Amino acid sequence: MSERTRGRTGRTVGENEDRSVPVLVRKLRKEFDGLIAVDDLEMMISPGLLYGLIGPNGSGKTTAIKMFVGLLRPSGGEAYVLGEKVPGRENVQRVGYMPQETAVYPDLTIHENMELFAELYSVSREDFERREKLLLDVIDLKARKDSLVSQLSGGMKHRTSLACTLIHDPELLFLDEPTVGVDPELRVGFWEYFGNLKARGKTVVLTTHYMDEAVRCDVVGMMRAGRLIAEGAPKDLMARANASDLESAFMFFSRGDNA
Numbered sequence: 001m002s003e004r005t006r007g008r009t010g011r012t013v014g015e016n017e018d019r020s021v022p023v024l025v026r027k028l029r030k031e032f033d034g035l036i037a038v039d040d041l042e043m044m045i046s047p048g049l050l051y052g053l054i055g056p057n058g059s060g061k062t063t064a065i066k067m068f069v070g071l072l073r074p075s076g077g078e079a080y081v082l083g084e085k086v087p088g089r090e091n092v093q094r095v096g097y098m099p100q101e102t103a104v105y106p107d108l109t110i111h112e113n114m115e116l117f118a119e120l121y122s123v124s125r126e127d128f129e130r131r132e133k134l135l136l137d138v139i140d141l142k143a144r145k146d147s148l149v150s151q152l153s154g155g156m157k158h159r160t161s162l163a164c165t166l167i168h169d170p171e172l173l174f175l176d177e178p179t180v181g182v183d184p185e186l187r188v189g190f191w192e193y194f195g196n197l198k199a200r201g202k203t204v205v206l207t208t209h210y211m212d213e214a215v216r217c218d219v220v221g222m223m224r225a226g227r228l229i230a231e232g233a234p235k236d237l238m239a240r241a242n243a244s245d246l247e248s249a250f251m252f253f254s255r256g257d258n259a
Contacts, residue, residue: 020083022047022172022203023068027077030063030226037063039226040077045205045219050198052217053207054250060226061207062100065174068205069097082172093121096170100177102157103164106150110141110160113149114167121168128167135163138193140186155181162190173197175206179213191216211246222250229253 023045030038038060045051053061066072068079070087082091104113111132118128136142139159149157158181165173179187191213194204198218206217214220215234222230222237230237230253234246241252 021045021080022049022082023051023205024080025064025068025077026079028064028067028074028079029076030060030067030072031075036226038067041226041228043221043228043231045203047203048198048201049203049219050194050217051203051205052214052220053205053223054209054211054214054220054246055223059223061223062176063226064223065097065176065205065207069095069174091172093168094171096165096168096173096175098162098165098173098175098178100180102154103161104149104157107148109146109148110136110152110163111145113160113164117164118167123168127169131167131169132163135166138166138189139163140189155183158182159186171202173202173204173206175204177207177209179208179210187213214246220246222253224254 021044023043025041025043028038028041028043029036041060041064053064055061063072067074068081068086070089073087079086081088082094084090105116108116114132114135115128118131123131132145133142136145139162141156141159141163144152144156149160152160158178162175162178165175179190182190187210194206195216197204208214217234219232220234220237221228230240230249232240237249237253238244238246241249243249243252
């Protein structure tokens with residue numbers, strides 16, 4: 001690999017970049033039976049950011065995140081998460097991952113699911129009780145904490161999955177569509193909590209289809225056909241595209257009008 005590499009966004013990631021940043025990606029690639037899902041992805045995410053990945057279905061967002069958390073092995077390139085080359089296990093307890101699919105046990109209650117995940121991450125009983133109370137308020141399911149997950153709506157299951165992801169208070173979060181199926185009022189509450197996490201120095205990397213959410217991020221990465229086609233603060237991206245909203249800006253960069 002050359003000393004420095006350059007993607008279509010103009011971003012350069014050097015060989016000597018600090019690998020201790022939350023996420024550092026060089027020419028990351030993933031193929032499935034000849035289909036390129038992620039194509040030479042270049043990315044560096046600094047600590048304490050709300051970073052949003054946006055793009056249509058099939059653009060590579062979920063595949064990229066699955067490689068970041070070690071669920072998929074890259075076909076090429078490399079990625080470092082909290083200084084560890086992935087896939088790896090050294091930083092498991094420092095990372096939280098919420099997949100698109102509901103990742104909770106239907107035959108357990110909300111409380112039992114949260115308790116189980118806390119035990120898996122060796123959370124003390126005192127810390128668990130404190131964090132469970134906080135997170136049940138965040139997801140607005142305090143009154144349902146003893147309900148079986150199988151009895152919940154799809155949106156409630158998704159909210160339970162988020163609470164389980166957050167129970168060990170990770171310093172780096174990967175959230176894949178965390179607000180899908182959540183009513184608008186509760187989505188606002190989620191984003192307030194994400195802002196609180198950022199204020200505490202946490203790094204949050206999330207995907208979303210809601211452009212009104214994406215503008216709340218510090219940095220947005222726009223993906224299409226497995227590539228990062230643009231990256232920057234939402235206001236900067238809109239200014240570069242001479243657009244009034246992120247959706248129009250995305251269409252601008254998708255057409256390659258910035259070339």
